[in-house]
Amino acid sequence: MIRTVLTDAQWEKMAAHCLGKDSDPGRSGSDNRLFLEAVLWKARTNSPWRDLPEDFGNWNTVFKRFDDWSRKGVFERLFDAVSDDPDMEYAMIDATIVPVHRHGHGAKGGPQNQAIGKSKGGWTTKILALTDALGNLVRFHLLPGQRYDTIGVAPLIDGIDFHAILADKAFDANWIIEEMNERGAQIVISQRPQRTHPIKIDKEVYKWRHLIENFFCKLKEFKRIAMRADKTDQSFAAFINLAAAVINSR
Numbered sequence: 001m002i003r004t005v006l007t008d009a010q011w012e013k014m015a016a017h018c019l020g021k022d023s024d025p026g027r028s029g030s031d032n033r034l035f036l037e038a039v040l041w042k043a044r045t046n047s048p049w050r051d052l053p054e055d056f057g058n059w060n061t062v063f064k065r066f067d068d069w070s071r072k073g074v075f076e077r078l079f080d081a082v083s084d085d086p087d088m089e090y091a092m093i094d095a096t097i098v099p100v101h102r103h104g105h106g107a108k109g110g111p112q113n114q115a116i117g118k119s120k121g122g123w124t125t126k127i128l129a130l131t132d133a134l135g136n137l138v139r140f141h142l143l144p145g146q147r148y149d150t151i152g153v154a155p156l157i158d159g160i161d162f163h164a165i166l167a168d169k170a171f172d173a174n175w176i177i178e179e180m181n182e183r184g185a186q187i188v189i190s191q192r193p194q195r196t197h198p199i200k201i202d203k204e205v206y207k208w209r210h211l212i213e214n215f216f217c218k219l220k221e222f223k224r225i226a227m228r229a230d231k232t233d234q235s236f237a238a239f240i241n242l243a244a245a246v247i248n249s250r
Helices: 008-017 032-045 059-071 074-082 149-157 174-183 203-219 233-248
Strands: 090-099 117-119 122-131 137-144 164-167 186-189
Touching (some): 008 074, 059 074, 059 233, 074 233, 090 149, 090 203, 122 203, 137 233, 149 174, 164 203, 186 203
Parallel strands (some): 090 164, 164 186
Antiparallel strands (some): 122 137
């Protein structure tokens, strides 16, 4: 008996965005919910596709379907479907490092064509995330492990309105401060010691930053994400989107 993850409420929001429905052109999927459970099993265990329990169907069929949905952006749409009402009173930004397993190497073009880089911890990928005031993921960006966190901030905040931004001192950059001042957003970013004129921040509000740390802890409960074994950013991002969809809608 396989253990499932999706609740009926989660599936109800996701179902319309899956491929292979009876109303879609082409071949219909046998069971989209079971397929998503197979992908979640893979995300939770980080086991080889060949070890997929038979209750989920043929492992190679599931793998090919996962690859097809990843290329077509379906997992991102599933995430959007359950994350359509973020609380943007505050926005929180932070990054976490994940090691890259040797199986994560070998993509066409080499690691330089993926978000994989060599840092003090070896080959790593950095997940830069923006969450809402409840600590639920809104957007994320993948970076090679050695890149500065601030490099990926611009695409994260583009087109998103929020009343305040919370971040640690890694994000204490002049351009971010100037951007927030232009937006009229409250700045709750821990200040670097070398800043000549430190900005006074609300320390009580800053304490809420633990929520984004909590999100990363929940995300890394999925072993496929805690240690990257995907050769391409496309596949790795697909697992993050599906895992975050489950976390956001719990």
